[in-house]
Each structure stands twice: as structure tokens, then as C-alpha cells.
Amino acid sequence: MRLAELIGGLAPGDGVLSPLQAGELDVTGLAYDSRRVDPGALFFCVSGFQADGHDYAPAAVASGAAALVVERPLGLGVPELLVPSARAAMAPLAARFYGEPARELEVVGVTGTNGKTTSAYLIRELMQAGGDGCGLLGTVKSVIAGVERPVARTTPEAIDLQGDLRAMLDGGDRACVMEVSSHALQLGRTDAIPFAAALFTNLTQDHLDFHPSMEEYFQAKRLLFAPEQRPPVPPPRVKVVNAGDPYGARLAGEIPGAVTFAVESPADYRAEKVRCGLEGCSFVLHTPQGASELELPMPGRFNVANALGALAVAHQLGAPLEQLLGVLARGVHVPGRFEPVERGQDFAVLVDYAHTPDSLENALAAARDVLAAGGGQGRVICVFGAGGDRDRTKRPLMGEISARLADETIVTSDNPRSEDPEAIIAEIMGGVAGGSVQAIPDRREAIERAVSMAGGGDVLVIAGKGHEQGQELAGGRKVPFDDATVAAEALEARTPATAGGGR
Numbered sequence: 001m002r003l004a005e006l007i008g009g010l011a012p013g014d015g016v017l018s019p020l021q022a023g024e025l026d027v028t029g030l031a032y033d034s035r036r037v038d039p040g041a042l043f044f045c046v047s048g049f050q051a052d053g054h055d056y057a058p059a060a061v062a063s064g065a066a067a068l069v070v071e072r073p074l075g076l077g078v079p080e081l082l083v084p085s086a087r088a089a090m091a092p093l094a095a096r097f098y099g100e101p102a103r104e105l106e107v108v109g110v111t112g113t114n115g116k117t118t119s120a121y122l123i124r125e126l127m128q129a130g131g132d133g134c135g136l137l138g139t140v141k142s143v144i145a146g147v148e149r150p151v152a153r154t155t156p157e158a159i160d161l162q163g164d165l166r167a168m169l170d171g172g173d174r175a176c177v178m179e180v181s182s183h184a185l186q187l188g189r190t191d192a193i194p195f196a197a198a199l200f201t202n203l204t205q206d207h208l209d210f211h212p213s214m215e216e217y218f219q220a221k222r223l224l225f226a227p228e229q230r231p232p233v234p235p236p237r238v239k240v241v242n243a244g245d246p247y248g249a250r251l252a253g254e255i256p257g258a259v260t261f262a263v264e265s266p267a268d269y270r271a272e273k274v275r276c277g278l279e280g281c282s283f284v285l286h287t288p289q290g291a292s293e294l295e296l297p298m299p300g301r302f303n304v305a306n307a308l309g310a311l312a313v314a315h316q317l318g319a320p321l322e323q324l325l326g327v328l329a330r331g332v333h334v335p336g337r338f339e340p341v342e343r344g345q346d347f348a349v350l351v352d353y354a355h356t357p358d359s360l361e362n363a364l365a366a367a368r369d370v371l372a373a374g375g376g377q378g379r380v381i382c383v384f385g386a387g388g389d390r391d392r393t394k395r396p397l398m399g400e401i402s403a404r405l406a407d408e409t410i411v412t413s414d415n416p417r418s419e420d421p422e423a424i425i426a427e428i429m430g431g432v433a434g435g436s437v438q439a440i441p442d443r444r445e446a447i448e449r450a451v452s453m454a455g456g457g458d459v460l461v462i463a464g465k466g467h468e469q470g471q472e473l474a475g476g477r478k479v480p481f482d483d484a485t486v487a488a489e490a491l492e493a494r495t496p497a498t499a500g501g502g503r
Contacts, residue, residue, distance in 0.1 A: 001097055003027050003067055006042070007081060009096030009192075015069075015083045022079030025066055030097055030159045032090065039064030042093070044086045044159075047071060053086065069093070088188050094162035095192035101165040102193040105135075106175040108313060109190065109236070111224050112201030114359040115306045116154075116179040118298075118334045119201055122310035123177045129327050130319060135168035137161070137178035140335055140467045145171020155184030158192070165193075182220040190224070197238035197313050198224045201306070203247035204358030205394050218247055225255045238316040240309055243267045259316055261308040263301060269312040271304050276366065277373030278340070278348055278459075280331065287311075289321050297331035299350075300338050300366035302359075336466025338366065341484050343491035347378065347458040349451070351483045353466025355414070357397040360384060360463055364405035367459040378457030382406035383450045384464045385414030385443065386424055387472075395424065396431025403435035406461070408453065411439045412446035414464045415472040443471065444486050451490035462487055 004023030007015055017023060028040030034056035037043055043060040045053035045068055057065075057074055067079040069086045083089045095102065108127070110120045120138045127134040136143040139154045144167050155178065156164060168176055175196075184190055203218055225241075227233045239255055242248035244262030252258040260267040263274060271283040271294075280297040281304050296307055307328055314324050333339075341349040348370060354363040360382075367380045382402045386395045402409040411428050413421040425439050440446040447462060454460050462483045465471075470478040 001027050003042070003079065003081075006093060006096055009092040010083070010089060011092075015081050015089065017079065017081050018073075019079060022067065025079055027066060027097070030090075030094055031060070031065070032157060032159060034059040034063065037063040037065050040066050042067050042069060042081075044069045044090055045071065045074075046086045046090070088191070091158040091162075091188055091191035091193075094159045098162040098166040100192075101162065101169045102195075104169055105165060105173065106196040106317065107165070107193055108175070108177040108197045108199065108317075109180040109193075109195045109224050110177065110199045110201065111180045111182070111185070111221050112199075112242070113204045113206050113356060114354075114362070115201035115302060115309075116181075117353070118303060118306045118332075118337050119199060119310050120177045120179050121332045121334045122307060122328075123199070123313055125330075125332050126310055126314035126319060126324050126327050127175050127177065127317075129323050132174040133168075133172050135164070135173045135176040137164060137176065139179055144168050145173055147171075153183075154179050154181040155189055158189045161189060162192070180224055182217055185223040186220040191227070192233065194233050195224070195236040197240065197317055198236040199309050199313050200225070200241045200245075200248050200251055201309060202242055202245040202358070204356055205397070206356045206391060218250075221247075222251060222254075225251065225258075238313060240312045240316065242305060242309060244305065259312055261305070261312045263305050263308065267308075269308050269315075271308055274301055274304055275373075276301055276304075276369040278370045285325075287315065287321060292325065294325060294328060296328055298338075299370060300362065301369065302362045302366065303338070336468070336484070338363065339466075339484060341487045341491065343488055345454075345491055345494070346456040347454045347460065349454075349460045349462070349487050349491065351462050351466060351487065353468075354384070354461075354463040355387065355465075357394050357401055360398050361401045361405065363461055363463055364402065367461050368405065370459050371457070374457055378455070378459060379407035380405065381408040381410075381450050381454055381458055381460045383410045383412055383446050383460070383462045385412045385421075386428055386464070387415045388417035388419030388421075388424055390417075392427060395427040399428040399431035399437075400433065403432045403437050407436065408450075409435065409437040410446045410450050411437065412443045413441050413471070414443070415468075416474070417472050418474050443481065447483065447486050448490045448493075451487060451494065460487075 003025040027042045031037045031041045032044045037060045043065040069081045124134045142149045241252040241258045243260035244265045261269040263271045270286045274283040285294045339351045352363045354360045471481040
């Protein structure tokens with residue numbers, strides 16, 4: 001694509017090209033990482049939080065970059081497109097380069113603190129029920145034209161994102177559901193996407209290492225529903241919001257045409273008389289088309305909320321209600337989301353991604369529901385930690401929640417990154433005011449201890465890492481670690497003498 005044609009994707013006055021004759025230059029690719037530059041590429045000199053892309057421009061040019069997107073002149077002998085923000089320019093230029101694929105796909109964005117992954121999985125299943133292919137971009141994996149790919153971040157950078165959407169369209173997908181993080185919204189990765197629908201799950205404390213306050217965290221999420229703040233992309237055609245969440249109720253009141261859902265609260269789509277156990281939840285479903293009873297084979301009241309939001313999105317996009325209810329009745333498996341580990345034991349072991357105060361509270365409340373459904377004779381045991389180099393203020397809150405809601409708590413290491421695991425544990429323990437709580441820094445040892453102490457009827461929740469396949473340590477080192485695998489090995493190692501529990 002000629003450079004002059006490509007920069008037509010920018011709003012008037014957003015970029016100055018030098019020299020002028022460079023407009024005839026043919027751009028064969030886009031890059032923001034100097035290590036991924038191919039000859040003929042347009043390289044974006046993004047000013048990041050830890051590095052400045054302008055410093056890597058010489059390396060990009062040496063690798064064959066044909067032109068640069070810069071925030072200040074560099075004079076490296078190739079054409080330069082001078083813009084106020086190289087990062088902001090990525091989305092519209094990438095969309096232009098890949099032929100605006102989002103205008104032909106029905107793209108659904110899911111945002112919120114908790115429930116994004118499960119909601120996205122559910123929406124994909126619902127949207128595929130009509131026979132059309134639907135891509136997936138999220139925390140656990142991406143699925144592009146039916147092919148699974150690993151992911152590096154919840155929402156890809158704009159260049160990668162637009163490339164993925166193009167591959168979906170070329171591969172036969174007609175829709176895409178994607179998790180949209182607050183980071184992605186704040187950094188403009190999704191700016192050039194005209195979403196067909198947007199879903200807000202909830203907003204609770206997280207990412208306050210990135211957002212200065214909860215208000216700014218909310219405003220970042222709000223961008224998905226109010227892109228008029230970043231023209232010229234229109235707002236989503238369908239806007240679905242959890243009115244049972246305080247921030248959701250606020251959002252629903254601020255944006256026109258919001259469709260609401262809630263558990264045991266007034267909403268357009270709501271669940272009443274909810275009963276949950278280990279095998280799933282049953283409830284009376286109310287929709288604009290009337291009431292019906294539904295059995296959802298997914299445990300936890302939070303999954304009832306996830307199912308309601310997904311149903312509302314697909315139904316509002318035009319799918320027949322009866323068809324959607326049939327899909328929900330089959331449920332969907334989401335790795336690391338209240339995922340059972342079964343090895344014939346007489347107690348439940350559940351691996352969950354809960355890594356915020358609210359999600360941990362929801363997981364332990366769901367464990368209490370499982371206990372109640374089984375007669376209420378067992379205990380709730382919880383193993384969890386907190387990630388390093390992330391919001392520290394949530395650590396004591398999570399300690400208080402587990403000490404209050406679990407009968408036994410083992411605080412352990414999560415992804416310590418550059419921090420001392422024992423220092424993180426100490427901050428968690430600072431919120432513990434009572435209860436039976438112990439610290440075991442080694443995560444494998446902590447899980448093995450929890451399995452050994454569990455007895456008949458107990459519910460063990462291993463929280464924090466969910467689907468993750470490794471532990472992140474200092475210096476960016478990552479060692480293999482899977483909670484479900486470690487739990488399964490511990491269960492298999494139990495001797496007949498301890499099979500009845502360690503109480």
C-alpha cells in the first residue's frame with residue numbers, strides 16, 4: 001500500500017509526512033518492535049513506559065524499515081510521518097493497512113474486571129450456534145478461523161489485532177468476540193474498531209498500579225461504550241451492562257440504549273430463585289420474551305451473571321432465544337475458571353483464576369454454595385497468593401476475605417516477578433484478623449498440604465493462576481507450573497491411609 005494512501009486513515013492534521021515525495025513509497029508491513037521489522041515496513045516509534053521506540057529506530061532502519069512514524073524528527077535517511085502520538089496512530093493506520101476488517105466482521109467486545117473470559121467463551125458458543133464461524137481473542141487463547149493460537153496479552157496491540165481480524169475474515173469467520181482490557185482501551189489499541197456489541201461485566205479493585213484511581217479505571221472501561229470521545233468510530237450497536245454491579249448501574253444510566261442484566265435484581269435479562277451446587281446452577285430466567293426455567297451446568301452465581309450477559313448480547317444481535325437457551329443448557333468449559341480436578345476423591349478441588357478481592361470473594365461464596373448443596377458438612381479450604389509488581393493495596397483485602405470465608409487458608413506465592421514472595425505474603429497476612437491461616441511460600445508445597453488436609457465433603461479452592469502454565473519470577477524468568485496438574489499429582493499421591501482426609 002502506498003504511504004500516501006495509508007496515512008489517509010488519520011484524521012486531518014494528525015500527521016505531517018516528510019519529505020512530501022515519500023507518499024509514493026510502497027509500505028509492505030507494519031511494526032512496533034525493531035526485532036520484527038521486515039524490509040519495506042513502516043516502523044512506529046512508540047514512547048512506552050519503560051522504553052522509547054525512537055531509540056530503536058536506527059535498528060529498525062538497518063533491518064529494512066522503509067519509513068518511520070515519529071513524535072520528533074530523527075533524520076535517519078528514510079521518510080518520517082510526524083504525529084502527536086505514535087501509539088495513537090497505530091490503530092487507524094493498521095486498520096487502513098489491513099482493509100478495515102472490523103467493518104465486515106460482527107465484533108463483540110467484553111470488558112470488566114471479572115468474568116471477561118467466561119463471558120467471551122459463552123458468547124462465542126452462542127454466536128456459532130447459527131452456523132457461522134466466530135473468532136476469539138482473550139486471556140486464555142485466541143481462535144482465528146478455527147485455529148487456536150497462544151496469546152501474549154488479553155488484547156493485542158493494534159497492529160497485531162487488526163492483522164488477526166483480517167485473518168479471521170479471510171479464513172471464513174463472520175464474527176469475533178474479544179476481551180477488551182482497560183489497558184487496551186486506555187492505550188487506544190481498539191480505537192479503530194466499530195464494535196457491533198459491547199458487554200460490561202463488573203468493575204472491582206484491580207490494576208490500580210496502572211490506573212491512578214477507581215474513577216480513572218472506570219473511565220477507561222467506559223471508552224468501549226462511548227467512543228465518541230475518540231471519533232470517528234460509532235458507538236456499539238448493542239450495549240449490554242450488568243445493572244447488578246454499582247459501576248454497571250452507573251454506566252447504564254450514562255449511555256443511551258443500554259440493555260441490562262442482573263442476578264436477583266431488576267433488569268431486562270435477570271435470574272431469580274438461583275440455586276447452585278457443584279454440578280451447576282438452576283434459576284428462573286426472565287427476558288423481554290418472558291420467563292423460563294434454565295439449568296446451567298456451570299457452578300457459581302457469578303457464572304449465572306456471565307451467562308445472562310452473554311445471552312443478552314447474542315439475543316440483542318438477533319439470534320433466536322430458544323436456540324440460545326439450548327446452548328446455555330450445554331454450558332461451556334473454560335480452563336482455569338472454577339475448573340474441577342477429579343481423581344476419585346471424596347471432596348471437591350476447584351482451580352480458579354480469582355486474583356482480585358471481588359473474584360476471590362465470589363469464588364469462596366460459590367464454594368459455600370457447593371457445601372450447602374452437599375449438606376453443609378464439610379469445610380472450605382483456600383490456597384491463594386498475589387502477583388508481584390501489581391496493585392499492592394488489594395493484598396490485605398484478599399487476606400481478610402479468605403480468613404473470613406474459608407475455614408482453612410494457606411497463603412502462598414503466585415507470580416512474584418521482581419518482588420520477594422515472603423514480603424508479598426506478609427502484606428496479605430496484614431489483612432488477616434482471625435481464622436485459621438498459615439503461610440507456605442512454595443506454591444507446590446502449599447497445594448500438596450491443602451490436598452493432604454482435605455477430607456470428605458470439603459471444598460478446596462486453589463485461586464489466583466487458573467489457566468496459567470507458569471510462574472513468573474525475577475528477571476522475567478518463567479518456570480512451568482500448572483495448578484490443575486499439581487493438584488492432580490497431589491491427589492494421585494494420597495495413600496489409602498489419608499484418602500479419607502487429614503482432619
